[in-house]
Amino acid sequence: MPSREQPTAFEESIRILRSNLDVALADIRQPSVVVTSANPNEGKTVISSNLAISLAAARQRVVLVDMDLRHPNLHRLLGAQNQFGVAEVLLGQRPLEDALQYIELPPQVAGREGPGLYFLGTGAQVSNPTELLDSGRTARLLQRLAEQADVVLLDTPPVLPVADTLVLGRMAAGAIIVTEARRTAITAVQKAKELLIRNQTRLLGVVVNKFQPRDADYGYGYGYGYGDRRPPSDDIIVEHEGGHIHSNGADSDPAVEGTDHPL
Ligand SMILES: Nc1ncnc2c1ncn2[C@@H]1O[C@H](COP(=O)(O)OP(=O)(O)OP(=O)(O)O)[C@@H](O)[C@H]1O
Numbered sequence: 186m187p188s189r190e191q192p193t194a195f196e197e198s199i200r201i202l203r204s205n206l207d208v209a210l211a212d213i214r215q216p217s218v219v220v221t222s223a224n225p226n227e228g229k230t231v232i233s234s235n236l237a238i239s240l241a242a243a244r245q246r247v248v249l250v251d252m253d254l255r256h257p258n259l260h261r262l263l264g265a266q267n268q269f270g271v272a273e274v275l276l277g278q279r280p281l282e283d284a285l286q287y288i289e290l291p292p293q294v295a296g297r298e299g300p301g302l303y304f305l306g307t308g309a310q311v312s313n314p315t316e317l318l319d320s321g322r323t324a325r326l327l328q329r330l331a332e333q334a335d336v337v338l339l340d341t342p343p344v345l346p347v348a349d350t351l352v353l354g355r356m357a358a359g360a361i362i363v364t365e366a367r368r369t370a371i372t373a374v375q376k377a378k379e380l381l382i383r384n385q386t387r388l389l390g391v392v393v394n395k396f397q398p399r400d401a402d403y404g405y406g407y408g409y410g411y412g413d414r415r416p417p418s419d420d421i422i423v424e425h426e427g428g429h430i431h432s433n434g435a436d437s438d439p440a441v442e443g444t445d446h447p448l
């Protein structure tokens with residue numbers, strides 16, 4: 186996050202996502218939300234980490250969990266450790282309290298008094314992620330985390346290649362699908378959505394990531410632009426029940442250029 190008073194377009198998009206999520210979750214106490222995509226590499230980890238920071242900066246107590254036991258990456262973006270986490274807690278090798286890490290908010294949003302951001306990494310690689318996740322232990326872990334938080338965000342694997350997220354979706358209040366503009370076929374997103382719904386997961390919204398204004402011609406229709414900003418290099422659209430909001434998105438923000446810190 187560049188240190189300037191004007192938020193970047195990407196930050197504005199994340200704020201819109203945050204407030205849409207607040208509305209979608211208004212009636213749910215202590216919700217867990219799956220952040221997923223149809224295919225790999227669409228931006229789940231970037232979006233979930235930035236959303237978690239944004240929620241924490243808005244004084245919510247947030248637990249961000251790396252449930253991508255196959256391709257853990259959140260700890261790198263957050264500068265956290267991944268020696269032990271979900272795997273050890275589920276296998277009964279570590280108490281949850283030992284595995285949860287407190288994450289300092291970036292300086293631009295730190296200093297606001299709030300209950301903070303906590304992170305649970307994946308821990309050691311396991312040979313059978315789906316089986317490990319598909320258990321009462323996982324449901325109890327999510328329940329315990331939810332009791333300590335206003336919102337629990339789960340960064341998960343993509344839906345189409347593996348079943349892990351479908352398993353987790355049943356235990357969560359709902360799911361956000363992140364999709365990469367230009368790259369992901371609409372049919373793939375529809376398939377992911379159908380799979381989630383068939384597995385009793387409520388779809389909370391779709392984030393079109395890495396969006397550029399010219400993508401509007403490709404059928405990613407959008408409602409309205411954000412102010413009169415110059416078109417950015419990358420963008421996200423936040424869609425939710427009842428419509429969609431377009432917001433100019435990522436510019437040269439290092440978060441979306443693949444550096445180590447999300448903001
Ligand atoms: N809005 C954006 N603009 C530009 N680049 C982005 C944006 N969002 C994500 N990226 C880049 O896309 C790549 C994939 O992002 P990320 O790791 O968040 O995806 P993922 O869906 O979590 O991937 P995986 O399926 O491997 O877990 C990274 O290099 C990241 O920096």
Ligand SMILES: [Mg+2]
Nearest residue numbers: 229230253258
């Ligand atoms: Mg990821």
